[in-house]
Amino acid sequence: MNELTKHYSLLLGLDAAWEVSDVSLSLEGKRVEILVKHVGGQVPCPECDAECSIADHAPERTWRHLDTMQFETRLRARVPRANCRACGVKTTAVPWAGKHSRFTWLFEALAIEVIQACGNVKAAAGLLGLDWGSVHRIMERAVERGLERREVQTLQYVGIDEKSFGRGHSYVSLLVDLTGARVLEVAEERTQAAADRLWEALPEKQKEEIEAVAVDMWPAFANSIKTNAEQAEIVHDRFHISKHLNEAVDKVRRQEHKTLKKTGDERLTGSKQLWLFNPENIRDDRWPEFEALKDQELKTSRAWAIKEQFRWLWEYRYAGNARKFFNRWYGWAARSRLKPIIKVAKMLKRHLDNILTYFRHRITNAMSEGFNSRIQSIKSQARGFRAFENYRTRILFYCGKLNLTPTEVTH
Ligand SMILES: [Zn+2]
16 A cells, blocks of 8 residues: 555545545646445345445445645446345445545535525535535435424424515415524425424424414415414514504505596605605605605505504503503504594404414514515526425525534544
């Protein structure tokens, strides 16, 4: 064994059953090839672990390894097949790579770090000199590993949320650990069945310990919570509530704008965003315009004022006072003669008990909304065949806080 083969034997952490038999360097191809040979006698069966004799050697395979000074480095070997009495002839495991992987553990560990640092599969593929499919398979295996290893620990607060996906009106549902700020599972669509699939990701014990779930007023989600974690309180998410109110204000504005325009009144032109912002977020230079607009006798300004008033609800400390406030607000909204506003007000009244649970738990999906930009960029990259699986893998890879490193590399 010369110095170079010794060097690689050490690097690869080969045991006595394997040795580096040749290292060839191709300067033009900028490539290093390491030929590894099995030299042991008996081999363990990959299925039952019994010591077996060698039946034969499988045809040569190649694994990509960490580059050597920018030389693409590959491992080549013929893997022995065990002649097991119980299981038949089986290809044995190799110490440097996972079962179906075309990469060594060390390469895979590096790739995972690069993919995470890039935050973008395309850029990572370029840096690693791999095609898109290979990068994706590395991520898939990493997520699978991470999910298997995920520890059963107490989950106090979770959120169920939806995200749009692909073109048109497709959605995925997300289960989020609100305390740990991580995505636990992703399911296709936003039906009750989808939410039920999310719960399947959790062991029974974990489900039983959940105190409350932040969620929109979507009945499918509420039903799924009642079925899968009946002890958990439902907390209708305040950001979804404000979204519903904003949509109602916008409906009122659109209708009124149409009517006004017929008489040549352009007061509401270009005002859409002003009504939807929280006042503290309106740009200084647009404030005078908005100030003038909101004090006029407009249906839109009335709708806006009702929406703004509702925000005070969240300032209460106790549910009892918040309920009194709600009842006063509801009276106002109900008498407003603004259909979209009345509709949302009625919906809120129907769900009031599960809105006021906020004062006990103070949870929202705002945290999972924080994943929004991340998931948005993941979404734009996931498309085509198996688009949903790609999307799920990437969300869990980037937002799951999973331990993704191959075990063989961590010790
Ligand atoms: Zn066996």
